[in-house]
Amino acid sequence: MGARIARVSGMPVNPDYAGRAYPPAGPYDITREQIAAFADAVGATGAAHRDPEAARALGHADVVAPPTFAVRLAQQCEAQLVQDPGAGIDFSRVVHGQEGFTHHRPIVAGDVLTGTLHVDTMREAGGHGMVATRVELADTAGEPVTTVTSTIVVRGAGR
Amino acid sequence: MSGLSRTVSVDRDRLVAYADASGDQNPIHRDAEVARSVGLPDVIAHGMWTMGAALELVTDYVGGDPGRVLSCQTRFTGMVVVPEGRSVEVLVEGEVTKTDEQAGTETLQLTATCAGEKVLGRCQAVVRRAGTDA
Numbered sequence: 001m002g003a004r005i006a007r008v009s010g011m012p013v014n015p016d017y018a019g020r021a022y023p024p025a026g027p028y029d030i031t032r033e034q035i036a037a038f039a040d041a042v043g044a045t046g047a048a049h050r051d052p053e054a055a056r057a058l059g060h061a062d063v064v065a066p067p068t069f070a071v072r073l074a075q076q077c078e079a080q081l082v083q084d085p086g087a088g089i090d091f092s093r094v095v096h097g098q099e100g101f102t103h104h105r106p107i108v109a110g111d112v113l114t115g116t117l118h119v120d121t122m123r124e125a126g127g128h129g130m131v132a133t134r135v136e137l138a139d140t141a142g143e144p145v146t147t148v149t150s151t152i153v154v155r156g157a158g159r
Numbered sequence: 160m161s162g163l164s165r166t167v168s169v170d171r172d173r174l175v176a177y178a179d180a181s182g183d184q185n186p187i188h189r190d191a192e193v194a195r196s197v198g199l200p201d202v203i204a205h206g207m208w209t210m211g212a213a214l215e216l217v218t219d220y221v222g223g224d225p226g227r228v229l230s231c232q233t234r235f236t237g238m239v240v241v242p243e244g245r246s247v248e249v250l251v252e253g254e255v256t257k258t259d260e261q262a263g264t265e266t267l268q269l270t271a272t273c274a275g276e277k278v279l280g281r282c283q284a285v286v287r288r289a290g291t292d293a
Contacts, residue, residue, distance in 0.1 A: 032181070041177035042211030043167045046223035058224045066209040067218065067228040067284070073182050092197055096206045100232030106225055149232075 012154040013129030014088040017081070018122040025077045025088055026114035027140070032073070035065050035109055042066060055108070065107040071099070074135040074148035077115035081133060087122075089131065089154055097151040104144040113137045120149075129154030163220060163253040163267075167212045169204055170246040171238060177208045191243065204239035204247075209278055212270045213251045217284040220253070220267065229264065233282035239273045249273045256283075263291030 010041045032052070039049035044066045047054035082089050107113070114137070121132035130153060137146040166198045174188050183205055186193040194202050210233050221227035241247050257266035269282040 013229075037176070038180040041173060041180040042208060042215060044211070044218060046217045046218055046225065048223055048225055058226065060169060060226055065224040066208060066211060066225055067214040067231050071183075071211075075181070075183055096235050098232065098234045099210060100230070102230045103226075103228065146216050 006087065011157045012088070012090070012093070012124060012127070012136060013122055013131055014086060015123050017084075017087050017119050020081075020119045020122075022077070022080050022117040024114040024116045024138075025080065026073070027112045028073050028076070028114070029067070030107055030109055030111040030113065032063050032109040035063050035069065035107075038069050039066050042068070052109075060106060060108050067101060067103070068099075069107060070101055070135075070137060070146040073115050073137060074150065075077050076118065077117040077135045078133055078150060079118060080117055081131075089152075093155040095155060096152045097150075097153050098147040098149070102147040102149075104146065107137075107145060112140050113147070115159040121151075127156035129156070163216055165216045165219070165251045166248050167215070167251065168246045168248050169208065169212070169241055171202065171241060171243060174204055174208065174241060177205055177211075181205065181207060183207065185187045187191065193241070199238070200240055202241050202243075204241055206235040206278075209235075209239055209249060209271055209273075210248060210282070213253075213269050213279060213282060214284065216251045216253050216269060217267055217286060222289065223272050229285045229287055231282075233269075233286040234280035235278070236280035237276040237278035239278055247273060249278070258288070261280040 036050050048064045115135045118134045120134050132151045135148040178184050191202050218225050253267045253269040255265050256268045264285050267284050271279040
């Protein structure tokens, strides 16, 4: 119903979704292989991403994820909103505006994390949709691990 | 403070590797036809690939300890266009712009340039200084 309202009124996104929070997504198992593959892809060369001994020498329990690795989990959480028909987000018109990571502690192999998606902003501006989300990643003890913020712009029709 | 810099190259294979590693399988990052159908000049790199590649300059600056990178953020201001069969270079430059003795942190400002265009805006990272505890 939300989607229908959004389309009829010509709004690129459904503003009623602002302030919404989703149930925790996951759990996501973090493995050495995921961390090494991500490091390879972004050209992160450090031994701490691949060699558990090197990571331990730096005081970490196991190999450490690169600073933007958490996007792998955050985007899975964000999909709950982006793929929700009621949100009215046309993914083919989405442009990524901003991204930010706050690390409460590093992500290491062996972590089991959940992500809670919050819709901080969802509004129309100048014919475009502005959507700001925040994913709070936490470990099995419920302790905060990473906060991932993302802003997307949904281009309005004909723009 | 002397400037830091690093050049990183990207081709279609690397974008496929990033898509698999990040889970972002948007076809505009591998299929030129799809990219052109939504108004792009060709396949483009994931903005998050560029951010990830840029942050390696910061991890390297803190002695290869990713645990010392406390936060990072960027805006996406331009595209890294990756034509078929070619390797494209992205120049990442950075400098320390702020030192907070009390908090034990430093702030680095980064730029990423491809084909003369700035592809990241207001890109910065806060790191824990050497010799300070978490």
